[in-house]
Amino acid sequence: MEKLELRMYGLVPYNISPIQQAIQFGHAVVEYGLEHFTDDVYQDWAKNWKTFIILNGTTTNLNPEKLGGLNKHLQNLSNIGVKISSFHEPDLGDQLTAFVFIVDERVFNREKYPDYNGDYESDFLDTSLADEKSNYEEWKSQFNDTEENVNKILFLRDYLHPKNIRMA
Numbered sequence: 195m196e197k198l199e200l201r202m203y204g205l206v207p208y209n210i211s212p213i214q215q216a217i218q219f220g221h222a223v224v225e226y227g228l229e230h231f232t233d234d235v236y237q238d239w240a241k242n243w244k245t246f247i248i249l250n251g252t253t254t255n256l257n258p259e260k261l262g263g264l265n266k267h268l269q270n271l272s273n274i275g276v277k278i279s280s281f282h283e284p285d286l287g288d289q290l291t292a293f294v295f296i297v298d299e300r301v302f303n304r305e306k307y308p309d310y311n312g313d314y315e316s317d318f319l320d321t322s323l324a325d326e327k328s329n330y331e332e333w334k335s336q337f338n339d340t341e342e343n344v345n346k347i348l349f350l351r352d353y354l355h356p357k358n359i360r361m362a
Contacts, residue, residue, distance in 0.1 A: 200239040201302060202226070203354065204294035205251030205267050206362050215292075215362050218281060219248050222292035226279035233277075239296050247302075248362040249354075254289045268293050274349055300337050301350045307336055309351075 204222055206215040223246070230236040252263030261269075268290065272278055280293035300307050310333050337344045352358065 197238065197242070198298035198300065199303065200235065200243045200296050200298055201245040201247055202239060202294050202296050203247045203249060204292055205249045205264055205359075206292045207254045207262075207264055207289075208250050208252055208362070210291070212362070215248060218283060218292040219246065219294065221281040221283075222279055222294040225281055226294050226296075229279050230277065235277075235296055235298075250360045250362045251292075254291060256289070262290070264290055264293075270353070271295065274346055276346070276350070297350055297354070298347075300339075300347050301354060304351075 202223060204219045206218050210218065226236065227240070251267050254264040255262035256265060268278065268280060271293075276295050278293050278295045281291055282288045283291040310330065334344055334348075337347050339347065
């Protein structure tokens with residue numbers, strides 16, 4: 195089976211300078227390496243891909259009544275089981291300043307793995323709901339993984355879509 199292209203995505207606060215965003219991202223990458231060094235996915239990424247995608251995570255704030263966007267993103271991705279490493283900057287009161295995670299091409303390569311629309315829409319004209327579900331299940335089969343992992347892929351495809359989250 196062909197290896198999937200991997201990228202390391204990460205989120206950083208918007209309100210630090212671009213160089214600081216990169217540095218905080220780098221700190222989180224080092225944490226990821228320390229925590230997941232023996233993981234096959236990390237080893238594949240580190241040896242073969244090394245691509246970084248730094249995203250705008252909005253604000254950081256641990257106040258439970260005004261939790262920062264970066265903190266909410268971390269919670270959301272952790273809740274669906276994404277393997278994440280984070281960094282809290284001591285010089286900024288130990289605030290969360292970056293977290294990173296690795297995704298494969300099924301999340302970001304919409305040419306190779308097109309979204310559910312276009313060619314399939316014509317199949318839905320004058321069909322029953324059962325036919326639509328069948329077409330959807332057939333579309334999901336392109337991801338060639340367990341139901342749990344496909345659901346995670348679908349979540350990340352939407353979550354990381356440029357309409358929902360911007361580059362830092």
